[in-house]
Amino acid sequence: QQQVKQSPQSLIVQKGGISIINCAYENTAFDYFPWYQQFPGKGPALLIAIRPDVSEKKEGRFTISFNKSAKQFSLHIMDSQPGDSATYFCAASKRGAQKLVFGQGTRLTINP
Amino acid sequence: EAGVAQSPRYKIIEKRQSVAFWCNPISGHATLYWYQQILGQGPKLLIQFQNNGVVDDSQLPKDRFSAERLKGVDSTLKIQPAKLEDSAVYLCASSLTVNNEKLFFGSGTQLSVL
Numbered sequence: 001q002q003q004v005k006q007s008p009q010s011l012i013v014q015k016g017g018i019s020i021i022n023c024a025y026e027n028t029a030f031d032y033f034p035w036y037q038q039f040p041g042k043g044p045a046l047l048i049a050i051r052p053d054v055s056e057k058k059e060g061r062f063t064i065s066f067n068k069s070a071k072q073f074s075l076h077i078m079d080s081q082p083g084d085s086a087t088y089f090c091a092a093s094k095r096g097a098q099k100l101v102f103g104q105g106t107r108l109t110i111n112p
Numbered sequence: 113e114a115g116v117a118q119s120p121r122y123k124i125i126e127k128r129q130s131v132a133f134w135c136n137p138i139s140g141h142a143t144l145y146w147y148q149q150i151l152g153q154g155p156k157l158l159i160q161f162q163n164n165g166v167v168d169d170s171q172l173p174k175d176r177f178s179a180e181r182l183k184g185v186d187s188t189l190k191i192q193p194a195k196l197e198d199s200a201v202y203l204c205a206s207s208l209t210v211n212n213e214k215l216f217f218g219s220g221t222q223l224s225v226l
Contacts, residue, residue, distance in 0.1 A: 004154075006154075032213055034213070041219060042219050043116070043203050043205070043217025043218050043219050043220055044155065044203075044217050045216075045217065046214055046215065049213070089154050089155070091154070093213065099157050099160065099168055100155075100157065100215065102154025102155050102156070103154050104152070104153055104154055105152070105153070105154050
């Protein structure tokens with residue numbers, strides 16, 4: 001059962017543009033929503049995370065927007081750079097359980 | 113701070129053979145996870161350990177997969193016998209405690225079953 005649906009599968013953005021990746025979840029018991037970044041040949045690395053008590057969280061050029069009523073959250077990368085080219089995964093877990101459920105991933109390419 | 117170490121990096125075997133993967137988590141991390149990442153998909157949790165006890169193994173195909181974490185540090189994941197559909201990257205991750213949500217992943221072992 002796909003509990004976290006991620007789109008798009010792939011995304012091409014020009015350098016300096018805004019990259020937007022969306023995720024939707026089904027389980028209302030989820031209360032922790034991280035985004036992971038994965039480079040080829042490496043394991044995923046935590047980028048930024050949010051809890052449902054806030055609608056937005058910003059860290060540098062990376063922002064998570066969260067819509068609890070729609071059960072959706074998204075990652076925005078401002079001023080996208082070629083070094084941001086990677087695969088991005090959204091994920092979700094329930095409070096007190098570290099069983100992360102991952103989305104399918106988005107392959108992001110930033111053209112110079 | 114040293115990261116999560118995994119070996120081997122690559123493994124090629126034929127179906128019905130057995131294979132084992134090794135993981136050394138970050139020092140002091142009590143919780144260890146094994147994830148399976150099939151090409152083009154997100155990682156899927158296979159098993160979670162807290163120290164040397166199993167917390168969750170609900171998605172581990174127990175007829176062919178086994179894992180252990182002796183002494184609450186290193187862990188091994190074994191597949192016997194392997195099937196073609198086991199071709200994937202096997203990722204090990206660790207976190208400080210079971211209540212700490214930040215996971216640190218290793219680079220994984222890429223398994224090809226021919």
